[in-house]
Amino acid sequence: MNGRNPNLWNIGRALLVLVILLAALPPTRAQAAGTISITPTSGPPGSVAVVTGSFPSYGVYDSVVIWWDAISSGHNLGSTSLNADGAFSIDVMIPPDAAAGTHQVYADVNYGYDQASTGFDVAQADRSAAYIYDSDATTAAAFKDLLGDNGVNTTLVQLNSVANTNFSSYDMILVGHDTGAGYDWSGSPSAREKIQNSGKPVLGLGQGGASLFEELNLYIRHGQCWTSTNETEMYAYDVEHPIWNVPYNIYVSGNNLVTIYSQGSSAKDVYMPSAQEGVLPLGRQHDDTTHYPLIEEDGRYLLWGFYDGPASMTSTGEELFINTVWYVIRAMQVDTLILTDYDRMEHLGYSLADVVALENDINNLMGLPSSTTNMTAVHKDLSDDAPTDVQTAYGNWNGNEGDVDIIPIARRVSLNYNEGRANTNQKKKEGIRNGRWTSI
Missing domain, CATH: 3.40.50.880 (Class I glutamine amidotransferase (GATase) domain)
Structure with missing residues (x-):
């Protein structure tokens, strides 16, 4: 024996091998922090907001739960799956019993693997x-x-x-x-x-x-x-x-x-x-x-x-x-898209006065308070606002409209608004009447 302890020699050799192996491993990537935001950032109880966020270290096999005030013990606002890049978006309803003031909204990934939070200011109930x-x-x-x-x-x-x-x-x-x-x-x-x-x-x-x-x-x-x-x-x-x-x-x-x-x-x-x-x-x-x-x-x-x-x-x-x-x-809160084509109305034979009258009626309707109409309306005129592909399709159809049967379509919406009928050049124009949108 040369005075060396064989057991210590074996232990030292094993530690040296372990150090070499660890040195050969790639460096560990730090987990990217998750973030969330809410839009809008304030509103009354019962209002709807959109929570968006990103958890880059997670993907399509992971899910996120949105909590109000506290994870697990708070109000569950909903859940959704993450996208491949860890992003998500979900509509949530602010709890109707939420007290006025600042509250925290939490996103919890996979029940505890990662969390993020943001604030929301609750206004008085409206x-x-x-x-x-x-x-x-x-x-x-x-x-x-x-x-x-x-x-x-x-x-x-x-x-x-x-x-x-x-x-x-x-x-x-x-x-x-x-x-x-x-x-x-x-x-x-x-x-x-x-x-x-x-x-x-x-x-x-x-x-x-x-x-x-x-x-x-x-x-x-x-x-x-x-x-x-x-x-x-x-x-x-x-x-x-x-x-x-x-x-x-x-x-x-x-x-x-x-x-x-x-x-x-x-x-x-x-x-x-x-x-x-x-x-x-x-x-x-x-x-x-x-x-x-x-x-x-x-x-x-x-x-x-x-x-x-x-x-x-x-x-x-x-x-x-x-x-x-x-x-x-x-x-009863109806999101409404109003589509018009004033140029085409004139092309079909409606008088300018008739077109202007309809335009004024629509503008007046959209200007009414939501408590009267129960709607949030967006107006688009196809002559000006239609996407290029829609304009192209419309142009092709407009040149061959004699080959197409045009069927008026009525969509019922919840409105407290009445508009009578008008006749111009023997053409019957149906406006907005008896709580219904009707085509022209």
């Missing part, structure tokens, strides 16, 4: 509703409190005052269960007409809602209903519909049943054995396949058939009701 009641002031006040806590300032309107109420400043109207029963709504004909002519979306509750809809001759009326009793659950008819997900993500069990009342409530359930034009079922009676206590018609009227108020709702029931209210409010 949505409003009118709740019509007859004698049950207690339930009316409970609904007012529930809506007020979720971003909708609510005014209670006694049934006898409806005919003299100006509803133009409200985003929606709720009609209480106590305002009618059977085939006769308790309000006066002028009160009914005031609601109908307001142009506002209407959420009818229980018997009162079904009775009003009877007098409005809707499909979701009293005469199309039966009355169920002791209802605590409802079947989620379409779990992908926003009424089950926005702003609150409602937990739906494997059998699609949701418990919304802690004690049994009676309900008006609309009988619909087959699809009806303009009628959208949202929630079905839990033990019957043809009756629906939560159902919409014509994009404006919605029946919440249950008799009971918030006092006997579960927390899930309250959240579903808030989702319903916000769905009704947002369903």
Whole structure:
């Protein structure tokens, strides 16, 4: 032996090999930090914003969850997958119960692998509703409190005052269960007409809602209903519909049943054995396949058939009701594209005065406040604004238009605006009338 410890020699040789191997490895790349932003950076409860961001160290196999105020314990605003470069964009709704002030919005990748945050300033709530009641002031006040806590300032309107109420400043109207029963709504004909002519979306509750809809001759009326009793659950008819997900993500069990009342409530359930034009079922009676206590018609009227108020709702029931209210409010906010071609009108024989009159009507319509029209409109004239490929296609068609049948297309939108008809050179011009856009 030469005095060297063979064990130490072997250990030293192993360490030398390890150092050499480590030196041969490529340098470790630092993980690029993720970033997010939100547009706009401020707004009232219930407003919509776009969260965009980038997590360069992640890609298409990764996902991101957007949280309000705190990761995991805060409000889940939604989730989406990342692009190949780690970028993403998602529309989110600011929680309706968000308090005024600065809040944090978080993006969480793969449940904890990476996070980023940005701020959002919540303004005062700017949505409003009118709740019509007859004698049950207690339930009316409970609904007012529930809506007020979720971003909708609510005014209670006694049934006898409806005919003299100006509803133009409200985003929606709720009609209480106590305002009618059977085939006769308790309000006066002028009160009914005031609601109908307001142009506002209407959420009818229980018997009162079904009775009003009877007098409005809707499909979701009293005469199309039966009355169920002791209802605590409802079947989620379409779990992908926003009424089950926005702003609150409602937990739906494997059998699609949701418990919304802690004690049994009676309900008006609309009988619909087959699809009806303009009628959208949202929630079905839990033990019957043809009756629906939560159902919409014509994009404006919605029946919440249950008799009971918030006092006997579960927390899930309250959240579903808030989702319903916000769905009704947002369903009436119409993004509208107005297309014209004034040059072509003159080419077809319309007088200059007629073209100018239509142009003025459209400009006046777009200038009306959103509370009157319920729309955000963009105007494009095909003579000036059409993309090149559209102009080329239009030019080719215009030269051979005799070979093409032109079919006027009407698109219904929710407007409180009327425009009469005009006849020029035996050509009938249909403008904007009775809440409909019609082609020229």
